[in-house]
Structures are given as C-alpha cells and as structure tokens.
Amino acid sequence: MLNRLNLKPKTLNLFNLIRYKNLLVIVLTQLLVKYAVLEPFGVNTSLDIFSISLLILSTVCIAAAGNIINDIYDVETDTINKPSKVIIGRHISEKAAFNLFIALNLVGVCIGFYISHLVGKSAFFSVFVIISALLYVYASYLKRLFLIGNIVISILVALSLLIIGLFDLLPGITPENQHIQLSVFKIIFYYAAFAFIINLIREMVKDIEDIKGDSKSGMHTLPIIIGTTKAKRVVFALIIITIITISYYVIHLLYKNLIASGYFLLFIIGPLIYISIKSLSASTKQHFHHISTVLKLVMVFGLLSLLLYKYILLK
Template sequence: MKYWLKLVRIKNLMMMILIFVLIKFSILEQLPFQTNLNTGNYLLLSFSIIFIMAAGYVLNDVCDLETDKINRNKSLIVGDKISVKKAKIFYVLLSCFGLLLGLLFSYRLNRPFYFIFFLIPFLLLITYSKVLKYKFLIGNLIVGFLLFISIYYFNVFELYPIQNTSFQFEKIESENRITALAIFAFLLTLLREIAKDAEDIPGDIVSKSSSLPIKLGLQKTNTVLVFLTSITLIFVIIFIYKISSNYLKVYLVLGVIFPLLYFAISINKNNKPSDYTKSTKQLKLIMFIGILSILFF
C-alpha cells in the first residue's frame, strides 16, 4: 500500500486537501452570505481535482521510467515495486474517477460546459508528461499553472457566480485572498520545479532534456532562482502591506519572508545536482507555512 501512496505523491495531495479545507472553513465559511456551492458540490469539485492530479503523478512516473532509473534508482517505484502495466491501469482508473466526479459536478450545477474546466488539467497533464516536461521552462510553468487553477477554481465556482449581494466588499476581499494564495502557490511551485530540474540533471541528460539547468548551467540557474525568489518576495511584501491583521503580517514576515531570503542567499552555494535536494525541501516547507497563513485570514 505504501508504494501506491508514494506513487500518487500522497504528501502533495494531502497538502492540496489542506488548502481546500482551509479555503472552505477559514475563508468561505466566514463570509456573511451563502456562497455558491453546497457541501456536496464542494467535495465533488475538490476530489475531482485531487484524483486528476493523482493520475498526473502516476503518468509522470510511467513516462519518466528511464530517467528515474538514474535520478531515483534507490527509490524507484514504477518498474520495481509496481509494474508498468499496473501503474497504467491505476492511471486510467484515477483519471476516469476524477473526470466522472467533474462530470457529476457539472450535471448537479446544470452547467454541462463546466466539464471543460476538468478536461483542461487532465489534458495538460498528458501533454506535460509526454511532450512538454523536458522543454525549456515550459514544463515548469505548466506545473505551476496547474496548481494555480486548482486553487483559483474556488473563485470561479464559489464566488464569481454571486452577483447580487450587499456584501460586495467582503466578496471581493475573499476573491483577492484566494487569488493571492493561488499566485503564491504558482511562484513557489515554479521555484521548486526549477530546483528539482537542477537536482535531476544526470537522468535528464540521458533523456535529452532541454530543461533550464541543462541549457543554462547551475550558476545561471541559481541566478534565475534568485530572480524568481525576489519576485515572490515583492509579491508577499505587497500582500503584507495591504492586509490589516498584525498577526498575519508577523506570521508572514517570520514564516515566509525570512526563509525566502535565506533560500535566496544559500542557493548560490549550490554547485552540483545533489545540492538541490535540500533546496527543494526548503521551498516545500516555505509553501506549507505560507498555506497555513490562511488560518489568520
């Protein structure tokens, strides 16, 4: 069972579930008006996204079998702990279930065209795993975009349909908070994906990847990471400036600003692929801390 859970990146999925729970109870449930989705539809939306993303992780491992034999030989799952055939069947089951939930969600809202919102991440994940993953920066942007829309969809389905409300200020403020969270997740994911590419250089060379670290080298990759970290810092500082909660300001300064500054300084010491393992873990922790800031919203 543990290998199946590792295959779908259970830690990443649990983080996504945490985001969806926090959005529901720390943002939407705190509003003085009823949002668009009932609990059942909210769960359908959430778990459709979860299953589609889980399927994407499985497909990614199936397509990356040869490179993972080099990059993750000791922790190889597909082809070692789980056969390729079983992994493919698992991918089909997860995809079908995720799309079925999305179809049911669209049907319950009497909006059949909403199904396109679930086809988009499904098709993007296929294109990413089979074609775009090893393209210069494009694959990194797609992964970040997928996490962005996974969060932003709660604006699309929960808040945007509500037009006539006397609590317009509260509605817009909540929309902005969800959008800010989605942008933060996009930026941290982009940083982490580039750092992971630097970590995976040995196997990516074999697969003839055009990833940013291979094309630019580690020194210039570090410069790009510092640049993107600076953009993230500016975004978080602007967000801190606009919020009124002093507790949230202190939390973000200590939990996000300082760690990002440390990351920007320490990344320049990395000069070989194995050095980036620690960097990717740092970014994942910063993202987790940033997500928990919803509790102070």
C-alpha cells in the same frame, strides 16, 4: 508515516506512486479556501459539505492520475536521479499503473461533470478535461521543453486553489453581492499566484538537482540550456522578486496586526531570504534538494496563512 500503520509493501508503493503527501496538501488547501475564507466571510456559496467533498475528490483523483503518468514517463530519468524511489517496473507494473491512471481520470472527470451541472455551470466541466489532458501532455512532452513544462505544472498547482472559487463562489454572484464575492475571489487569486511562483521556483531548483538524469534523457530544462550557474541566478532573481512582492503585501495590508505580520516574516519571508542566499552557494545535489524541501515548507506555511483571513483588508 505510512510505515507506522503497518501497511503491506504493495500498498505503500501505491501510496508513494500517487504521491499521497502532495495530495494531502491539495486537500488541506481546498478545505482552507472553503472553510477559512469563503464560509467565515458569509459570501454566497454554491457547494455544501457533500458537494465540496466531491470537488476535492475529483481534484485528488485527477492529480493522482497525473502523478502516475508522470512516473511512467520518468522511469529512465528517475533510474539515474533517484534509483531507490523508482516504483514503475519494480514494484508496480507499467500496465497496472497505466490502468490506474485511466481509472482515476475517469472517476475525477465524471465527478467533475456531475459537480458542473450541480452548480448550474455545465461549461465548467471543461476545466476537468483540460486539467486531465494537460497533466498527460506535460508528462509525455511539455516537461521536456525549455520552461514550458515548469510554467504549465505551476499553473495547474494554482488552479487547485482557483477551482474552489470557480465552483463555489462565482456561480453565486449577483448584482447585489458582486463586490464582496469578487473581493473574496481576489484573496483566492493572490494565494493562487503565490502557489504558482513558489512552485515555479521549486520546479527550476528540482531541474538543477536532476540535471544529470535529465540531460541523458534528452530533456531541455533551464539548467541544461543555460547552464547551472545562470539557472541559479534565475532562481535567485525570482526569489528576490517574490520576497519584495510579499513584503509589499505585508506592509500595505497586514502592518496593523503584529500576529499576521509576524507570521509572514517568520514562516514565509524569512525562509525565502534563507534560500535566496543558499541558492547562490549551492553546488551539490543535496544542496538543491534541501532548497526544494524548504520551498515546499514555504508553500505549506503560506497556504496555512489562509487561517489569518480576518487580518486581510479587503479592497
């Protein structure tokens, strides 16, 4: 997409370094939570257009910084796993990348400080500091540990949804509106849980895909510790659990509406059944890359289902 805009190679490399596609998904997700769930429900919110834009900007800056530091620490493994996509040291110097990492973190955290005071919850500022710190620790250490890195990064993905409810919904809770405010927050929590499990599965699949480079770099990912065959079984089991959970959700909450039920069956449950089958027979790097791509699409379509909020029964 960026190539069609005739951007200079250095600009293209910068966009790829910060993983602009993933950042766009974050922006879309947070806008959906705000304008497809919170606003239509008429709940008491704390952020106007300007302040929600700042919150999204803060999230994007910190996420972009996390992507940069991750690439800095992944140069060795990426040289083996995906040599054509290595940017640090080839197109952008490590020093320049690290300086950009610091700058983006400062901008993101400072905006977070402002927003925290704006909603009257100064303690919420710690959320931005914790996320920023975790992204650095993840890239430099946690991602090398058995499952810990996968779980931490998946929690951070879930937080990209929860942070909207935290700053826009919770500050406006009163004894009178507590029920509706918490009911809507429950919807956000369900979607955050969905994002967590799909991302966790995808991280495991990517670990299987990158096992060659990871093992040479001394990492202790799931497939390295228990082997590729057992790792595939873990992925399969998690996908089946996810399918059962989402099916239960559809049967009990959406069964009365054919459009909502059909959407979940066609764009979420169906693809998950497909990759559950593919996960058992996958054997090459290309196979696992395909599964990872489908999981990303499932994530996007799952988040887009927020547009079906009016078909979700609040309890």
